[in-house]
Amino acid sequence: MSGTSGSYNAVTWLLDRNVDEGRGAKLAFTDTVSELTYGDLQRQTRCVANMLRRLGVRREERVAMIMLDTTDFPSVFLGAIRAGIVPVPLNTLLTTDQYAYVLADSRARVLFVSEALYPVVKDIVGRMPDLEHVVVSGNDAFGHKKLSDELAGENESFATVPTHAEEPAFWLYSSGSTGMPKGVRHLHSNLQATAETYGEQVLGIKESDVCLSAAKLFFAYGLGNALTFPMSVGASTVLNAERPTPARMYELLNRYNPTIFYGAPTLFASMLNDAATKNERAGTGLRVCTSAGEALPESVGNAWKARFGVDILDGVGSTELLHIFLSNAPGDIKYGCSGRPVPGYKVRLVNEAGEEVPDGEVGELLVEAxxxxxxxxxxxxxTRQTFQGHWTYTGDKYTRDADGRYTFCGRADDMFKVSGIWVSPFEVESALITHPAVLQAAVVPEADSEGLLKPKAFVVLRPDCNTDGLYESLKEHVKQKIGPWKYPRWIDVVDSLPMTATGKIQRFKLRDGAS
Incomplete structure (x- = not known):
């Protein structure tokens, strides 16, 4: 990578390079209401940089973003980075108390917020000690600064700050399953690193691609999908400010005919099983889909390929590593596993003593990234627990087969032993959802009358399924699929499962309720 021993600003490589190479008039982003070419975006980011300087924000200080996926998001995010200022995109589904914590923790000097999201923070913005300005994206600024007005007369010339490749460029707050989120500090070079590994060598993204991501830009996964990867090759992106419902995603797939669709297991399953959209198509231009957030069940991958004729590249990534580091790849797909290490990444599996485990045994996944x-x-x-020398401890339990493919077993704190043998909640869940009556499933440990741990399942049923003899049918189904000791001893039928905003099952909530 260029620039590792001198000045390097991520915006120069991501954006200015596209204009210099003649793509200034090409569409970079559309949000169905407005559009930005690469040239437009370059001018907008320069205006944002000048505005931040005018507001008194200095290099390395933070600005928070509670913003929907509109064309204003890349303008603000990249404009701050151009100025050497650190943007902090935040999950748009947090509570008021969580926003108060993150704004105080990050010491953000400016808050950029979408008009529709302002009511969630209106009662706290006046009592954040470091927050000096609120800038609203939309028509009503609620007495604060209006982004469009602030940029309207701003100078379109700006000398990009000569930052360093290993200087923090932006933060992302991890969505941790428990407790308050943690601020993860990413460097200027990290964006290019993900583009040159997963984007180039797995996804094979090219200038002619049109991208659509269900995952939002404030997620590490969504940021790579909809911003880093397309901008790395001068491709175009369709942004979606609304909830990624099956109906909405089918609408965008058919309206814009993207070539790459980035989803998550829960969404793919919903799009396949939603009664209201059972006859919808997924556009005619799709060449590949990707999945992350939680392991993709084999049944979902096969059903999607059968219906739409397009493979889903299932992989695993994290906020700490910015994007996917284990993945299936075109021509090398095995549904039910996370694939092989992405070129440029090294992985290890270790036991509790830190010793590498052989093929077939469960170990914690470490990544050199x-x-x-x-x-x-x-x-x-x-930080010391997670980032140890060259290796990052993911907290994920995996097995590796003789072909070098890795299969997800669960989070380290989700795994449990039955009769001395590790049981993966995900494995039991994957078996349950292949039963014709089950739409979704979650499995947690529950102590029996003798205090020994056994699997307990929570299932969401398909509409109008036959429930006669259901419980025994489900138990026998799991026994036949994955082994007699892994079947759920207890099964609760529920209307829905607790999920994070990224579509991950919050098993800790079920454990708390089950114990």
Whole structure:
């Protein structure tokens, strides 16, 4: 990578290079309401940089973003980076208390917020000690600064700040399954690292591609999908400010005919099983789909390929490593596993003693990554636990087969032993959802009358399924699929499962309720 020993600003490589190479008039982003060419985006980011300087924000200080996926998002995000200022995109589904925590923790000087999201923070913005300005994206600024007005007369010339490749460029707050989120500090070079590994060598993204991501830009996964990868080759992106419902995603797939669709297991399953959209198509231009957030069940991957004729590249990534580091690849797909290491990444599986485990045994996944974060903000102990030398401890349990493919078993704190043998909640869940009555499933440990742990399942049923003898049918189904000791001893039928905003099952909530 260029620039590792001198000045390097991520915006120069991501954006200015496209204009210099003649793509200034090409569409970079559309949000169905407005459009930005690469030339437009270059001018907008220069205006944002000048605005931030005018507001008194200095290099390395933070600005928070609670913004929907509109064309304003890349303008603000990249404009701050151009100025050497650190943007902090935040999950748009947090609570008021969570926003108060993150704004205080990051010491953000400016908050950019979408008009529709302002009511969630209106009662706290006046009592954040470091927050000096609120800038609203939309028509009503609620008495604060209006982004369009602030940029209207701004100077379109700006000398990009000569940052360093290993200087923090932006933060992402991890969505941790428990507790308050952690500020993950990413470097200028990390964006290019993900583009040159997964984007180039797995996805094979090219200038002619049109991208659509269900995952939002504030997620590490969504940021790569909809911003880093397309901009790395001068491709175009369709942004979606609304909830990624099956109906909405089919609408965008058919309206814009994207070539790459980035989803998540829960969404793919919903799009396949939603009664209201059972006859919808997924556009005619799709060449590949990707999945992350949680392991993709084999049944979902096969059903999607059968219906639409397009493979889903299932992989695993993390906020700490910015994007996917284990993945299936075109021509090398095995549904039910996370694939092989992405070129440029090294992985290990270790036991509790830190010793590498052989093929077939469960171990914690460690990754050596060119895109690893610098660490967590103000959490030195947690940083030391996660980032150890060249290796990042993921907290994920995996097995590796003789062909070098890795299969997800669960989070380290989700795994449990039955009769001395590790049981993967995901394996039991994957078996349950292949039963014709089951739409979704989650499995947690529950102590029996003798205090021994056994699997307990929570299932969401398909509409109008036959429930006669259901419980015994489900238990026998799991026994036949994956082994007699892994079947759920207890099964609760529920209307829905607790999920994070990324579509991951929050098993800790079920464990708390089950115990």
């Amino acid at each position: 060119p895109s690893a974060a610098e660490g967590y903000w103000n959490q030195r102990s947690k």
